[in-house]
Each structure stands twice: as structure tokens, then as C-alpha cells.
Amino acid sequence: MRKNIIIAGVGGQGILTIASIIDLAAVQQGLFVKQAEVHGMSQRGGAVESHLRVSDKEIFSDLVPKGEADIILAIEPMEALRYLPFLAPDGIIVTATEAFVNIPNYPEQAAIKDEIAKTGKHLLVDAEALARQAGNLKTFNTVMLGAAARYLGIEGSALKEAIKTYFSAKGEDTVKVNLEAFQLGVACSV
Amino acid sequence: MNPQLLLGAEAIALAAIDAGISGVYAYPGTPSTEITEYIQQSSVAQQKGIHSTWATNEKTAYEAALGMSYAGKRSLVCMKHVGLNVAADAFINSAITGVHGGLVVVVADDPSMHSSQNEQDSRVYGKFAFLPVIEPSNQQETYDAVRYAFDLSEEFELPVLLRITTRLSHSRSVVTQKTPRAENPFNPSTDKRKWILLPVNARVNYAKLLDKQPLLTKISESSFLNKQVEGAGTKAVIAFGIGYNYVMEIRESNQLTFPVLKISQYPLPNEMLRAFVDKYDDILIVEEGYPVYEELLKGYFGNPKFRGRLDGALPRTGELSPDLLAKAMGIERNAERAVPSVVAGRPPMLCQGCSHRDVFDELNSVFESYPAKHVFSDIGCYTLAALPPFNGLNTCVDMGASITMAKGAADAGLHPSVAVIGDSTFTHSGITGLLDAVNDQSAVTIIISDNATAAMTGGQHSAALGKIHDICKGVGVEEAHIRTIIPLKKNSEANMEILKEEMDYKGVSVIIAQRECVQTASRKRKETAK
Numbered sequence: 001m002r003k004n005i006i007i008a009g010v011g012g013q014g015i016l017t018i019a020s021i022i023d024l025a026a027v028q029q030g031l032f033v034k035q036a037e038v039h040g041m042s043q044r045g046g047a048v049e050s051h052l053r054v055s056d057k058e059i060f061s062d063l064v065p066k067g068e069a070d071i072i073l074a075i076e077p078m079e080a081l082r083y084l085p086f087l088a089p090d091g092i093i094v095t096a097t098e099a100f101v102n103i104p105n106y107p108e109q110a111a112i113k114d115e116i117a118k119t120g121k122h123l124l125v126d127a128e129a130l131a132r133q134a135g136n137l138k139t140f141n142t143v144m145l146g147a148a149a150r151y152l153g154i155e156g157s158a159l160k161e162a163i164k165t166y167f168s169a170k171g172e173d174t175v176k177v178n179l180e181a182f183q184l185g186v187a188c189s190v
Numbered sequence: 191m192n193p194q195l196l197l198g199a200e201a202i203a204l205a206a207i208d209a210g211i212s213g214v215y216a217y218p219g220t221p222s223t224e225i226t227e228y229i230q231q232s233s234v235a236q237q238k239g240i241h242s243t244w245a246t247n248e249k250t251a252y253e254a255a256l257g258m259s260y261a262g263k264r265s266l267v268c269m270k271h272v273g274l275n276v277a278a279d280a281f282i283n284s285a286i287t288g289v290h291g292g293l294v295v296v297v298a299d300d301p302s303m304h305s306s307q308n309e310q311d312s313r314v315y316g317k318f319a320f321l322p323v324i325e326p327s328n329q330q331e332t333y334d335a336v337r338y339a340f341d342l343s344e345e346f347e348l349p350v351l352l353r354i355t356t357r358l359s360h361s362r363s364v365v366t367q368k369t370p371r372a373e374n375p376f377n378p379s380t381d382k383r384k385w386i387l388l389p390v391n392a393r394v395n396y397a398k399l400l401d402k403q404p405l406l407t408k409i410s411e412s413s414f415l416n417k418q419v420e421g422a423g424t425k426a427v428i429a430f431g432i433g434y435n436y437v438m439e440i441r442e443s444n445q446l447t448f449p450v451l452k453i454s455q456y457p458l459p460n461e462m463l464r465a466f467v468d469k470y471d472d473i474l475i476v477e478e479g480y481p482v483y484e485e486l487l488k489g490y491f492g493n494p495k496f497r498g499r500l501d502g503a504l505p506r507t508g509e510l511s512p513d514l515l516a517k518a519m520g521i522e523r524n525a526e527r528a529v530p531s532v533v534a535g536r537p538p539m540l541c542q543g544c545s546h547r548d549v550f551d552e553l554n555s556v557f558e559s560y561p562a563k564h565v566f567s568d569i570g571c572y573t574l575a576a577l578p579p580f581n582g583l584n585t586c587v588d589m590g591a592s593i594t595m596a597k598g599a600a601d602a603g604l605h606p607s608v609a610v611i612g613d614s615t616f617t618h619s620g621i622t623g624l625l626d627a628v629n630d631q632s633a634v635t636i637i638i639s640d641n642a643t644a645a646m647t648g649g650q651h652s653a654a655l656g657k658i659h660d661i662c663k664g665v666g667v668e669e670a671h672i673r674t675i676i677p678l679k680k681n682s683e684a685n686m687e688i689l690k691e692e693m694d695y696k697g698v699s700v701i702i703a704q705r706e707c708v709q710t711a712s713r714k715r716k717e718t719a720k
Contacts, residue, residue: 010536023195027364033195036361040220040305040647044574046538061439062361062432065512066526081533085526102539107532115530 001031002055003153004064006083009075010100011043017166018073018141019050024162025154026054036062045102047082054153073148075141076100077112077124084119093119094148094189096127096140123147123189130184139181146185156186196365198358201329202268202296203228205336208370209292212263213241215251217618218647219270220305221359222298226268227650238373244644246653247589247618248273252280252295256349259289260385262377264340271299271310276589276619278315284349285319286387286395290379292343294336296352298359301479302509305356305646307569307586309507311479316351316456320399322406323351323456324415325431329363331454335415337368342409346402355478357509358432403457410459418466421449426470428453428463430483433476436515444521458483471495474503474518478510539574545705546572548677548685549610549639550582555682556689564604568592568620570612571646571707572639583610590619596634597627606693610637613654614644621661624698628666633696635689639677641707649710662700671699678705 005022009015019035026033036051051064066085074080074095087093093116099109116122125147131140142163149156163182167175196204203225206214216226229235229242241258245251248269255267267277274281274297281295297315300306316323324339326332332354339350383391410416419438426449429437434452441448451466453459467473467487475484475498484498497503503518504510516523540547549572557563567573567583568591575582585595592609593616600607611620616638627634638658644650654661662672673692675685685703692699 011538023362027193027195032364034361034363035195036357037197038304039224039360044538044541044571044646045536047536059363060435060442061512062357062363062435063511065439065443065516067524078533079536081530082536084529087527089524103534103536105534107534111532115532118530119527 001153002057003053003071003151004069004088005052005054005152006064006069006072006086007050007052007074008072008079008083009048010079010102011046011048013075013100014141015048015050015075018145019052021145021159021162021166022052022054022152022154024165025158028161029154029158031056031154032059034059034062047079049079049083071148071151073144075144077109077116078107081112081115087119090121092121092123092151094123094125094144094151096144097124098128125185125188127185130188131181134177134181134184136177136181139178142178142181143185146182147189149182149186150189193364193366195362196329197224197360197362198329198332198354199224199298199360200228201333201365202336202352202354203232204365204367205333206266206294207232207235207238207240208367209337209340210264210371210373211240211266211340212373213255213258214266214268215241215245215255216268217245217248217251217273218644218650219273219298220647221300221356222268222270222273222296223647223650224359225296244651244653248277249280252277252284255293256280256284256287256289259291259293260379262291262379263374264292266294266296268296269298270306271297271312272306272308272588273297274312274315281315281349282319283387285321285399286392287385288347288395288399289343289349290347290377291374292340293349294339294343294352295349296354299353299355299479301355307588309479311482312351312353313456313482314480316353317482319351320403321348321351322346322409323353325353325454325456326358326415327432327434327452327454328358329361329365331415332358333365333367335454338414346406348399348402353431355432355509407457407460410455410457411462413455413459415454416459416462417452418462419450419452422447423449424470425472425474426450426466427474427476428466429476430454431478433478433510436510436512437476439512440515440519440521446519472497474498476504476510476515481506537577539577540571541708543708544571545641545677545703545707546575546639548679548682548705549637549703550575550580552677552682552685552689553608553610553637554580554582556686556693559690560606564599564607566592566596566599566607566609568609568611568615570615572610572612589615590623593620593623593634593636594626596636597623597630597632600632600634601630605633605696606635607633608635608637608693610639612645613638613640613642613658614652616658617652617654617661621665624662624667624700625665627698631697634698635693635695636698636700638700638702640702640704641710642704643707643710645707645709649707649713658702667698667700671695671697672702673699674702674704676705677703
């Protein structure tokens with residue numbers, strides 16, 4: 001088993017939280033993990049991505065080769081498209097529908113949707129509504145993790161355990177609301 | 191011990207703690223910052239009392255690390271690649287003195303310039319200084335290499351340069367810890383001939399350094415960091431550092447069997463290399479950074495059996511990737527999908543509410559009444575004011591250059607000659623330049639955009655905190671021309687008035703634009719709320 005995952009978003013949106021939870025779950029399952037992050041200048045509101053690879057065999061490259069990503073998990077729809085060269089022919093895009101507009105030339109949102117539709121397998125997630133339903137808008141990223149869960153090569157139960165571990169320091173309520181958000185994400189991908 | 195998922199930078203930090211360091215010295219700089227931060231936050235390091243506060247710049251950091259080594263203790267010093275330029279005087283000369291307690295210098299290079307102004311390759315510095323260089327390929331090897339580097343440093347009484355790149359520093363993988371070693375006892379060196387680099391001593395020490403070279407080469411021959419991956423065929427690869435990962439990725443995923451020589455310790459293992467090179471007639475050389483060893487192996491007239499960055503098999507610049515390696519090895523791949531034209535660029539930008547925004551808005555407005563605008567700037571978040579909508583600066587070269595370039599341009603007749611520099615950059619390398627301007631009574635206006643932190647690298651403690659006014663006064667700037675403004679919209683009229691007054695003044699003036707970084711302010715609010 002090997003999964004190549006690209007997590008995409010905008011600096012400050014918290015894509016590293018998603019990566020950390022997947023990391024925890026993968027390590028707990030005894031898998032090999034490599035996860036490349038972007039630190040530094042781009043974190044100031046620029047496009048950021050994380051290359052995350054999990055496998056039951058040794059992984060050499062920290063970077064996902066182009067055309068070999070099994071999934072692009074995007075917190076922002078235009079950012080999903082930015083990493084299209086990495087997507088495998090049968091790969092899937094799982095993206096939140098909410099645009100993050102911090103540039104003056106942000107394209108028409110309909111045009112972005114059209115382009116995503118053209119890519120093949122894709123799943124659009126109304127993450128904001130689901131996060132609200134879970135009880136906290138901050139669970140946006142956890143919703144997206146749930147929506148992507150079945151494509152990550154990691155058992156859902158391991159991801160839930162990782163969510164508990166990751167949020168445990170913030171208290172039981174935070175854990176609970178994130179588990180709820182995760183579940184809502186999972187439900188929309190079935 | 192439990193395996194942990196660590197960034198390459200964190201693996202270095204953990205290994206250094208476990209190697210028994212008594213101090214880490216560093217100035218923040220991407221991609222090296224996380225090393226020191228990990229040690230600062232480590233409870234083990236805190237219990238042991240390991241020194242870990244930030245230094246004012248890389249040179250002061252290096253010299254303090256050398257002093258700790260003099261006292262017999264192990265020390266770690268970390269910086270980004272351009273930081274080694276700042277510390278180069280200490281670095282090169284510490285090869286002549288040698289060390290007492292183990293000293294490991296970690297330099298994080300940034301090929302592709304993700305967060306830097308060049309992609310210089312620190313291995314060249316290692317050669318220049320005649321020091322052993324270690325360039326690990328993955329996170330576990332990084333941990334092991336740091337432990338090894340400290341032993342090597344003490345065995346040879348030399349600093350050891352550990353070179354990493356952005357990708358290794360900022361990528362996580364599982365690392366298994368080894369049994370920690372105790373700190374060295376306090377045991378200051380008494381060997382004055384070693385440490386006093388008068389020519390009479392330096393000549394002797396330099397000869398000793400050169401004498402150590404064959405031994406260092408011998409050590410490289412048997413190092414666990416250099417190894418051969420057996421294979422078949424007449425084509426082969428020599429892979430250096432992290433380049434090895436990309437080579438192996440392509441080799442494994444395409445079930446290829448070409449032989450690979452992996453090199454992660456320098457000086458080059460002579461015998462190993464010669465035996466390998468003699469066997470094959472087509473050798474791809476894979477280096478993350480400059481084609482340093484490719485050039486050497488290829489020779490002046492260019493032996494065509496060596497391919498790499500110099501003949502275009504790999505690009506001459508930028509970071510390597512599995513894709514570039516596949517291409518260099520002639521592997522057919524699926525046509526990759528294109529990025530749709532609808533996707534707009536999303537460059538980094540100054541945060542909403544950032545004080546630098548107000549500084550540049552005000553400065554731009556004031557300049558409207560002057561025939562020309564020349565703003566000399568520096569390294570920090572405010573460099574982003576080079577981009578629209580601000581288009582607010584004309585130069586950004588190296589730490590501290592804003593002040594000295596403004597001074598030189600003023601000497602040439604430019605007026606107003608304005609510099610914009612951050613607080614942390616000012617104490618890093620701006621103070622001496624300000625002294626030059628004061629001594630020459632140059633007509634410069636220095637704006638110190640003081641957000642009370644080293645913001646670009648994530649909000650580290652600024653050595654300038656609470657000291658800027660006194661420093662400027664102490665350096666000799668007339669107090670009437672040290673002005674403090676609060677860069678907020680409501681003050682903009684008054685601020686612009688002050689800017690104009692000082693820009694018209696034909697002497698040295700400093701305007702301290704003081705308002706806390708919005709990122710650190712918001713973090714503090716969250717911490718207080720807890």
C-alpha cells in the first residue's frame with residue numbers, strides 16, 4: 001500500500017493540522033510516513049501545500065512525483081487546481097467549495113468549479129456548512145479530513161484516535177466537536 | 191525509545207540534546223529556525239539548563255558556540271546558508287584554531303530560493319575551510335549524523351559542518367532516538383598556541399589542519415554515511431545528500447537496477463569513488479545545490495562520461511525532484527496535467543493590519559511630493575512591500591544593507607536617501623552602518639519599522655526589543671532626530687509630517703515606527719485567554 005497525498009490551501013488556513021492528524025494515524029498503524037511542509041515566506045497568505053506519503057514500505061522521496069498523487073485534498077478550490085500536475089490519472093480531488101479571496105484577480109468561482117469538474121473524479125464539500133452543523137466553524141479542516149478519509153489508505157478508526165490525541169490538550173469539548181465534524185465529512189463522501 | 195515523527199530540523203535538535211550539548215546558538219532564518227525552537231521548547235533541554243536563547247546574529251552565535259567549545263563543552267550553532275556569510279570570519283578561522291568540546295555547525299541551504307535571496311551551496315564553504323562536511327539524506331540519518339558529527343569533531347578537534355536543505359529541514363519522518371550521552375564536564379582549554387592566531391601560531395595550526403586531511407578522507411571511506419547500492423549495467427549514479435532519495439525513488443518505482451554510490455560525508459572517499467568511477471562509462475551526478483563535485487569529477491576539459499547539472503541532464507539551478515531525476519534517466523512518464531489558466535498566482539503578502547503596511551502607505555504618500563523615490567530596504571516581512579499594491583522599495587540585498595546603501599547613495603548625492611529596516615535586522619547588522627553614517631554626517635533617513643519581533647521567521651525574540659532608541663542615541667544620532675511614530679491610520683497625517691521633516695533634514699535621522707506584529711499580538715492574546 002502506498003498513498004501519495006497533496007494537501008493544499010492558503011498560508012494560515014491550517015493545512016498542517018490536517019497533515020499532523022494523518023501523520024499520527026499513519027504512525028500508529030505502523031506505516032512509513034514522509035511529510036514535506038512549507039514554512040517561511042509563503043506562510044504569509046500565499047499558496048501553501050504539503051506533500052504527504054504513507055506506505056507499508058520504505059519511502060525515499062519527500063516529494064510526491066508528478067502524476068502520482070492519489071488525492072489532492074484542498075481547503076480552497078482554486079488551490080486544488082494549482083497542484084493538478086501532481087494528480088494521478090485516476091486520482092481524486094477532494095476540495096472545500098469556499099473560496100478564500102485575498103488577491104484582487106481571484107477568478108470567477110463558477111470557472112473554478114467547471115475546471116474541477118473537468119479533472120475527473122472529484123468531491124466538492126460544503127465544509128463551512130458542515131462545520132457549523134458540527135457546532136464550531138473552526139472544525140472546517142476536520143470536516144475536510146473526514147471527506148477525504150476513505151482515500152487515505154488509513155483506517156477511519158485510526159484517524160479518529162489521532163483526532164482525539166491531537167485535540168486532547170484543548171479539552172473534551174474540542175475533541176467531541178472535531179469527531180462530529182469528521183463524521184459529517186465522512187458521511188458526505190459515501 | 192519510541193519512534194517520533196520529526197522534521198529534519200527537529201531531528202537535528204533532538205540528536206544534539208542527546209549528544210550532550212550544553213548550548214545552541216543561532217539567529218533565526220528559514221529553513222534553520224526550527225532547530226533552535228525545538229531545543230527552546232524541549233523539557234529535557236530545560237531541565238539540563240541547555241543554553242538556547244537567540245543570538246543577535248550568526249557571527250555572534252558562532253563565536254559564542256566556539257567559546258563554549260573552548261570551555262570543554264559541546265555546542266551547536268545553526269543558521270541559514272546566507273547566515274554563514276555573516277559568520278564566515280569566525281567559521282574559517284575556527285578551522286585554524288580547531289575546537290576543544292565538540293562543535294557542530296548546521297547550515298540550512300535553500301535551493302530554489304523558497305525564502306532566500308540566493309541558493310549558495312554551503313559545501314563550498316566546507317571545502318574552503320578544510321573541514322569535514324556531512325550531508326544526510328533523511329531524517330533518521332540526520333539524527334544519527336549529528337550524534338556522529340559531535341564525536342568526529344572531538345576526535346579531530348575540528349568543527350564539523352552539517353549541511354541540510356529546505357526539503358530535509360521541513361519534511362517529517364519517523365526517527366528513533368538512541369541512548370542520550372551526558373554533557374561534557376567544564377574543562378577550559380589551556381593551550382594558548384591553539385587559540386591565539388598570531389601568525390607564528392596560525393602557520394603551525396594551518397599546517398596541522400592540512401595534515402589532518404588524509405585522515406579525514408580515510409574516515410570518509412569507512413563512514414556509515416557513504417555507501418554503495420549494488421547494481422547491474424554500465425550506467426551508474428553518484429548521489430549526494432538528499433539527491434539520493436530522488437534517485438532511489440525512481441530506481442525502486444521503475445524496478446531499475448543501476449548501481450548507486452551515495453555520498454553524505456566529505457572530503458570525498460577517494461578509494462571508494464575511484465573504484466566506482468572506473469567501473470562505469472556513463473555516470474549521472476546528482477547534487478542538491480551547486481555542481482560542486484560534478485565540476486571536480488568532470489575536470490577542466492569536461493570528461494563526457496559524467497552527466498549532471500553542467501551538461502543539462504539536470505537543470506543548472508533549483509531544487510531537485512523525482513520528476514527531474516526521471517527525466518535525466520530517460521524514463522517515459524505519463525503526460526502530466528496542466529494547471530488550468532484560470533488559476534491565479536497567490537504570492538505571500540503583508541498581513542492585514544500589519545504595521546509595515548501603514549509605514550509604506552505613509553512613505554509612498556510623502557514621496558509623491560518629491561521628484562524621485564529611492565527606498566533602500568532590507569531582509570524581513572517588509573520586503574513584501576516590494577510587491578503591489580505598495581511597490582514601496584528599490585533594494586533588498588543582505589542583512590543591514592539598507593542603511594549602508596542609503597549612506598553610499600547619499601554620499602553620491604541622492605536626497606532624500608531613505609532606508610527601511612526591521613528591528614531585528616537593525617540589531618543583526620544595522621548598527622555598525624548607522625555609526626558610519628553618523629561619523630560621516632551623511633544625509634540619510636533611517637526608518638526602523640519596529641514590530642518588536644523577528645516576524646518573518648515566526649515571531650522569535652528580537653535582540654532590539656526596547657533598546658532601539660538608546661542604541662541610536664548611543665551611536666551618536668542627535669536626539670532631536672530620533673523620532674518615534676505609531677504607524678496607525680489615525681496617526682497618518684502626523685506621521686507623514688514627521689517623515690517629511692526628517693527626509694528634508696540634511697543629516698542622519700532615525701524614525702522608529704513602533705507597533706507590535708499582529709501575529710505575535712494575536713498569539714499573546716490567545717495565551718493570556720488561556
